[in-house]
Amino acid sequence: MRGFTRVRRRVVNVVMLGLTAVATGLTIAVLFFILGYLAWKGGSSINLAFFTELPRPVGEAGGGMGNAILGSAKMLGIAACVGVPVGLLAGIYLSEFASTPAAFAVRYATDLLNGVPSIVIGIFAYTILVLPMKHFSALSGGVALGIIMIPIAVRSTEGYLRAVPGSLREASLALGATRASTIARVVVPAASRGIVTALMLNLARVAGETAPLLFTALNSQFWSPGVTQPTASLPVMIFNYAISPYEDWHRQAWAAGLVLLALVLVANLGARAVLGSRARTT
């Protein structure tokens, strides 16, 4: 009886621990499956035309997503103009100046904003920009993406600034520097590598956002000059092409998916290589 129990306990031990290994293998396999499947389905449709030409009408083979790639780049530029200064300066405030109650309010708001679903941020951008301007625009899409960037930009900046040793600040102050110049010339440069990498990761993250663009930037089959017209973007293009009934468009959707995923993964791996094991995106 006792021997049986001991054997059973050993078997349970091995089986359960084995299952945790299987679970880990399965989860990681999903990542490689997604990568492999996209490469298989989309790889053959990627050529120079994909990056430079406009989408062709249904039935005409060829064409590309040049306008969507440019549109995504344009909106990421606008997003950076919104998210980077707010994230940096609010992060500096939290790390260097904040008094307890004010810091609590800012951190609370940041966490709250971080939890807001991206589609709800899209509604916000719609009501503050699309409604008054009376049409869809790259500007509203970019602002929506920028707002999505803010919470993580604030918290990552704060984190990297806090990691700068206090003795560095004290040394600078002891040499007669003001707090402002200590921050600008000692603290921020010391943390700059982490901050810049975190911002790049943040941009890569919003580059894949689709939901907030659906009714802010909308979509377009043409080049969209300026920032006040409906503008195509890679994620929205993938969505529209994926749910369309046309075989040609499905191929383009896979190719666009591959480009987008490659971009996001390269940014992630690059960032981690720069930062080492300290990097965390979530």
Next chain:
Amino acid sequence: MQSGPVTAPARVSFIRRLRQGDQIAYLLTFAFAGLVVLVTAWLAWELFANSALPRDKFGLPFVWTQAWDPVQGDFGALGFVYGTIVTSVLALVLAVPLGIAVSVFLSELAPPKVSEAMALLVDLLAAVPSVIYGLIGIYVLVPLVRDPIAPALQATVGRLPGIGRLFSGPVYGVGYLTAGLILAIMVVPFIVSVSREVLMAVPREQREAALALGSTQWESTWNVVLPYARVGITGGVFLALGRALGETMAVTMVIGNRPELSGSLLAPGYSMAAVIANEFTEATTDLHLQALIEIGLVLFLLTMVVNALAQVMILLTTSRATSH
């Protein structure tokens, strides 16, 4: 007036200017930090202000009324709230055991370097854009559910009394089950990233004590380490729930987009985020548009509560782990 010593005042004003530099830096960063608070409050206000029409017309029962008729102007969100909750809960039912198993493997079994590398790969899953999950969902998961998965479920669990009703009715491939499956894959990284950290924060003595008393490694993990980390893991689960509730693209692409309630997980349904994504640009009346914005408001409040719970729980365990 200019006869006095010039240098002294100049030096004072120089120092003052420096002090003002500090003031400027303080005020500038304070303004931007305030902006974050302002934007968050403004967002809540915009959602509230722009959903006045349906709030006046339908009141609070909007949330639990089943109606969606843009032509007649009759709106109720129950079908969408139901779909969001069913898919999210289903996702958690699948993702929680999987996520905890992965974090146990990474924190208890794998050597540190392997654990780091694998945690990075799991983190990369979280970086995959949701529209790509949707793409895989439409062309890989939906056919799989239509053919082997759903019929197999109907032939096995579907025959059980009670629970079998969850798998009744015709199989379309799209539906709550498919959406739940894709959401499960998407939220596993969130559960793992929190749980792994919480498990690693469990003091080594806890494990050693259990092993010294004769536990197997699994018994020490199951009876001692996991209970110790319970609250923190729950926090990670709530974080994942917050993500699942607001997830839009992947769900929109596989849930079937039919605003009806169904007891069967295999039936097509709809979710709050999906209806906003699909109908926002097509809404022709103000009432329809504002009803969609009110759904956004409900979603905002729901995720706010869930995320707040997650934060509290994660804080509770991290502070306990450090105080030990």
